[in-house]
Every structure is written in C-alpha cells, then in structure tokens.
Amino acid sequence: MSGEYVKTGAQILITPGADVSAGTVVAWGTGVAVIEADSVAGRPVGAAIDGVYEFAKASATVFALGAAVGYNTSTNTAVAVSGSNLYLGRVVAAVGNPSTHVQVKINAPLPSSLS
Numbered sequence: 001m002s003g004e005y006v007k008t009g010a011q012i013l014i015t016p017g018a019d020v021s022a023g024t025v026v027a028w029g030t031g032v033a034v035i036e037a038d039s040v041a042g043r044p045v046g047a048a049i050d051g052v053y054e055f056a057k058a059s060a061t062v063f064a065l066g067a068a069v070g071y072n073t074s075t076n077t078a079v080a081v082s083g084s085n086l087y088l089g090r091v092v093a094a095v096g097n098p099s100t101h102v103q104v105k106i107n108a109p110l111p112s113s114l115s
Contacts, residue, residue, distance in 0.1 A: 013047070023035065055077065
C-alpha cells in the first residue's frame with residue numbers, strides 16, 4: 001500500500017488521564033502538545049503539535065531569536081532548556097527583560113549542540 005494523505009499533522013487527539021484546560025502543555029514524545037479545548041478525564045481532545053504559541057516567562061529571562069526553550073510544568077513557564085524540563089521549541093521573536101511572554105515554534109528541531 002502506498003501512503004495516503006490523512007491530514008496536515010498539526011493536531012493529534014489525546015485522551016487525558018485528568019481534567020485539562022485549553023492551553024495546557026503536556027509531554028508528547030520528546031516534545032510537547034498544547035491542549036486546544038477544555039476536556040474531562042477520559043474524553044479525547046485535540047492537541048496542537050505544531051505552530052507558534054505564546055508562553056509566560058519570568059520577566060528577567062532573556063531569549064535570543066532561535067534559542068531553544070524548555071517548559072517547567074511546575075511553574076507553567078518557558079525556561080532555559082535543562083534535563084528536568086520538557087523541550088518546548090525555538091524562539092521566533094527575541095525577548096528581553098522586562099517582558100513576561102515569549103513566542104515559541106513548538107517542537108522545532110532541537111539544536112544539535114543540545115541533543
């Protein structure tokens with residue numbers, strides 16, 4: 001059988017184990033998925049695995065254009081990439097202090113120096 005087009009692949013269905021709110025970031029393989037609508041445990045919900053999203057960050061945190069970004073699930077903020085955080089993606093617009101948000105292309109390839 002040859003490959004047949006199914007969809008763009010920017011969204012998947014996830015069945016959460018607990019209630020989730022739109023915008024919740026969840027682990028998806030080595031990257032993340034962003035829940036697209038409120039859902040209750042056990043009910044499938046759409047989750048984005050591609051696109052540019054805006055995430056909260058500490059105001060003093062600086063991100064350069066193209067920088068790799070992690071996600072701290074305890075504080076629900078974009079942070080520097082480290083072993084204890086989810087890999088979020090790459091910065092699409094540089095931000096500095098005192099901004100409180102950063103725009104990230106989720107699941108953009110991890111720089112080879114960090115993989």
